Amino acid sequence: MSTKIPCHRAFFLFYHYLMAILNIDKLTYRLPNGLALYKDFSFELNSASGLLIYGPNGSGKSSLVKILLGLVRNYSGKVVILDKDIKHLSRTRMTDMRSKIGFQMEEPVIFEDMNLMQNIGVYLRLSGQKYTKSEIISTLYENGFSGLRNKRLSALSWGEMRMIEILRMMMKSPRLIICDQPFAALDDDTIEWVATKFKAMVTSGSAILATFSRPEVRDHLDWPEIDLTR
Structure with a gap:
């Protein structure tokens, strides 16, 4: 027997899915020397959307990623991911x-x-994640990596390792993706490759937050941007 969901309930669930990905409310974080990297910093990220965080070295990009991943907790304000206030989650x-x-x-x-x-x-x-060997082989083949499938990653270039990280995330199909400097030390062609994969994941419904320090990234991703230098 099938169960029908009332229209108003279905709309609420759809709206909730779109909105409840990442919400930062009045985040303040200070370094041990008292310097505030962020003060009352707020933004939100919805499904099927991308957000770029720009700043030079020392502007707080990596600290923000560590906060979002629960690796740094000595901040004030609220960080909500998938409806969970992560500051109050146990380590497990x-x-x-x-x-x-x-x-x-x-x-x-x-x-x-x-x-x-x-x-x-x-x-x-x-x-x-559940997967089959054939699914991995297919993903590698479709992205031009089939010839490297038995190669140790220690023998790959920096750009190739970065591309493999992106492919792993694509196979996982997560609702939220958080990337710290995914374009660092990449040539222009590889930046375009990563940007293309990011766009595909957003089209599939994922929300992506990516930090960057290279202005040319803007030529490849026309996403909303937060500038930490302002």
């Missing part, structure tokens, strides 16, 4: 939260002694 529940979203740190987080296939497989298992 915060770890579970991180498994549900996609994130990429400034330095590539990869298993260097594993080959490409093993790397993606372990990442998906740790994220609680």
